[in-house]
Amino acid sequence: MTSSTPHIPQFRIGQGYDVHALVEGRKLILGGVHVPNEKGLLGHSDADALLHALTDALLGAAGLNDIGQLFPDTDPQFKDMDSRILLRAALQKIQAAGFHVGNVDATIICQKPKLATFLPEMVRNIAADLLVTPSHVNLKAKTNESLGHLGRGEGIAVHAVALLYKA
């Protein structure tokens, strides 16, 4: 590279998706926030579908497989695990591969409860875990307009995207 060659950062995008069933007797944890609700998400870990989708988007962007490969749901060490720990562990692998987090964005598909008032705390948690400012994290909540299993409140699904870069 000569001194006149422009330096172009390497950008990589990733996409993630997760869904967990809503059941009685479980806490509803999204983005590391306990959302008061009569039902919570069922899973091997704390079943934080938002953090799982984000983790998969980040791993996908880095070409590092997916959350289930890194943290198998057959491994007792991840039973009831705080998914923020998994997100931070994934970030370490992403950083070790030479990537920085650009921004992340996610849509939570949740018929109820309303999540809008909880989103800022989720943003702060995710930003802290990803070592970025909250302006690099965007979250949205949508109902499923009462359609299908999500619309009947049988579960919560999340779609996420992430941008990584190498300087």
Ligand SMILES: Nc1ccn([C@@H]2O[C@H](COP(=O)(O)O)[C@@H](O)[C@H]2O)c(=O)n1
């Ligand atoms: N669980 C949810 C779902 C939605 N919201 C907020 O309501 C707005 C309208 O949602 P629609 O699905 O009817 O388009 C949405 O933009 C969110 O601001 C929410 O807070 N929690």
Ligand SMILES: C[C@@]1(CO)OP(=O)(O)OP(=O)(O)OC[C@H]1O
């Ligand atoms: C997080 C892990 C590991 O405890 O389990 P779950 O909580 O069941 O979540 P899932 O989104 O199915 O995938 C990843 C897992 O291996």
